[in-house]
Amino acid sequence: MNYTEIIVFVIYLACMIGVGIWFFIKDKNGGEKTYFLGGREMGPWVTGLSAGASDMSAWVLMGLPASVYALGLGQMWIGVGLLIGYTMSWLFEAPRLRSFSIVANDSITIPQFLTNRFLSKSRLLQVICAVVFLVAYTIYAASSIKACGTLFNTVIGMDATMAMYLAAIIIVSYTFLGGFSAVCWTDFFQGLIMLGALLVAPLFAAAFINPETAASIPVNYWNPYADWRDIVSGLAWGLGYFGMPHIIIRFMSLGRQKDMGKSAAIGICWTTLILVFAVLVGVIGRMFLGFDETISKNSLVFIAMVRQIFPALISGVLLSAVLAASMSTADSQLLAAASSFASDVYKPLFRSDKASDKEMLWAGRFVVLGISLTALYMAANPNAGSIMALVSNAWGVFGSAFGPAILLSLFWRRFTFQGAVAAIIVGAVIDISWFMFFASTGIYEILPGFFASLLAGFIFSYLSSAPSKEVEMLYDKAVKYED
Numbered sequence: 001m002n003y004t005e006i007i008v009f010v011i012y013l014a015c016m017i018g019v020g021i022w023f024f025i026k027d028k029n030g031g032e033k034t035y036f037l038g039g040r041e042m043g044p045w046v047t048g049l050s051a052g053a054s055d056m057s058a059w060v061l062m063g064l065p066a067s068v069y070a071l072g073l074g075q076m077w078i079g080v081g082l083l084i085g086y087t088m089s090w091l092f093e094a095p096r097l098r099s100f101s102i103v104a105n106d107s108i109t110i111p112q113f114l115t116n117r118f119l120s121k122s123r124l125l126q127v128i129c130a131v132v133f134l135v136a137y138t139i140y141a142a143s144s145i146k147a148c149g150t151l152f153n154t155v156i157g158m159d160a161t162m163a164m165y166l167a168a169i170i171i172v173s174y175t176f177l178g179g180f181s182a183v184c185w186t187d188f189f190q191g192l193i194m195l196g197a198l199l200v201a202p203l204f205a206a207a208f209i210n211p212e213t214a215a216s217i218p219v220n221y222w223n224p225y226a227d228w229r230d231i232v233s234g235l236a237w238g239l240g241y242f243g244m245p246h247i248i249i250r251f252m253s254l255g256r257q258k259d260m261g262k263s264a265a266i267g268i269c270w271t272t273l274i275l276v277f278a279v280l281v282g283v284i285g286r287m288f289l290g291f292d293e294t295i296s297k298n299s300l301v302f303i304a305m306v307r308q309i310f311p312a313l314i315s316g317v318l319l320s321a322v323l324a325a326s327m328s329t330a331d332s333q334l335l336a337a338a339s340s341f342a343s344d345v346y347k348p349l350f351r352s353d354k355a356s357d358k359e360m361l362w363a364g365r366f367v368v369l370g371i372s373l374t375a376l377y378m379a380a381n382p383n384a385g386s387i388m389a390l391v392s393n394a395w396g397v398f399g400s401a402f403g404p405a406i407l408l409s410l411f412w413r414r415f416t417f418q419g420a421v422a423a424i425i426v427g428a429v430i431d432i433s434w435f436m437f438f439a440s441t442g443i444y445e446i447l448p449g450f451f452a453s454l455l456a457g458f459i460f461s462y463l464s465s466a467p468s469k470e471v472e473m474l475y476d477k478a479v480k481y482e483d
Contacts, residue, residue, distance in 0.1 A: 008316030009152075012323060013170050019186050020173055044259040046188045047250050048266030059391045060278045061194065061322050062147055062299035068282025069289075070296040072221035075282070077234025079275040085238020086271050090264035093242055094251035096410040098260065099481035101252045103474060108252070109336075110245045110402065111344040117409050118417040119471050125421055126344035129402075132428055133245065134371065136397045137337040141375035143390035144330035145171075147299075149379065151322045154303055161380050167323075171330045172372045184253070195270060197306075197321030198277040202284045205305050214287040221286070233444035240395045240446055243402030246336040257482060281305065330375075337371050338364040392444070393435065400427035400449025408457045413475050419461030427453025 067075040101107045104116035111129035115122070148167030153160040220226055241247065254263060285301035288308075295304050306318045342364040405423040408415040431449030439445070467475075 004312035005316035065282035066299035081235035081238035140394035229442035240399030400431035418464040422460035423457035426456035
């Protein structure tokens, strides 16, 4: 147990809670839009970095480097796919989603946007979205909580389950108090910490590589084209960005449309550096540490590398990046799920749209608490799977269910409400079915799920009546929108 590292962790966690308290006091008179979307007042730097940080959970410091460390350069295709998908989402999806969400009755959640996009009075789409959100976000949050448990267990010897409880309490505290503004600002600072840690660790480790250890690595480790399934599945990860609610909601929160280009440049540059250096951590870690089954099994390559090279004060700061990665994603997931349930299920179905702003805030906060407890239970289960596996499952469901529906709603005038419902249901069902019955093919389930959803959206839109003139006028207004 290293007390210097513990002190660094405590200071870091106290700062995160402090941000939550600050925004709780600052926005105490704010309403539903302030708590769930920051009042659409986020600047380009906060929007760009928080979008990236909310995406790159602990898997980018633990899961992805561990995969490259153990299996070789064939795993780098995940990073390539993610970078392509992230770039495309910023360049094409982000500008239209922000303008459409404003024109579509100032929507503050993805389910609201999809419903308002068709001027529909039916709550079916909102309820379906909320159910998928609750299930997938619970799995996703479990991966982040599990990563925190692994970190504390490895670094300070704390029982992993107790560490998960501690991490959950911290994350829930500032999300519960400060809402979207607290989440975005903590993500901004955590994004800087993650970037700094990933830049520093592999560069220093490269200077201490043992030539004999590097020479013992199998030749096929260096072959990025060893298996076509790795390439196809890795590239398919990029499809997930088009339907990842906790990421794309950042596009909706940007204060001004003209800042979109600046935010995109910041987000894309940050993500490029993060992914490149995450792969380097895996490669250099293999040459520096040699192969160790414990390191591979528990995704500890980044942690082991940092602790062997740096003194306690510096290693404590760098290892805080794992906390940053875990917390920056978990808080965004919890808030996205809470906003969806409160705005899209609780208010319209149980309160007939009569709930006050204060009531909505507390409804969202209790959902944050409920999902956290469920995710904590899942993360503590020894059979829950690895960090990477949990992220992979949730990512696939979101990308398959929502990606095609959102893209079609933004770029196809003929898209209908029935097509959106079909796309979401078919995408989720095919993704889960492929994972359960066809995982042995080695093809990531998001690929069949995404294209099945896309096909369902086209078919059911053509089978249903064409959109009304009012819906077409809304579409045209959003395409031409400027503020």
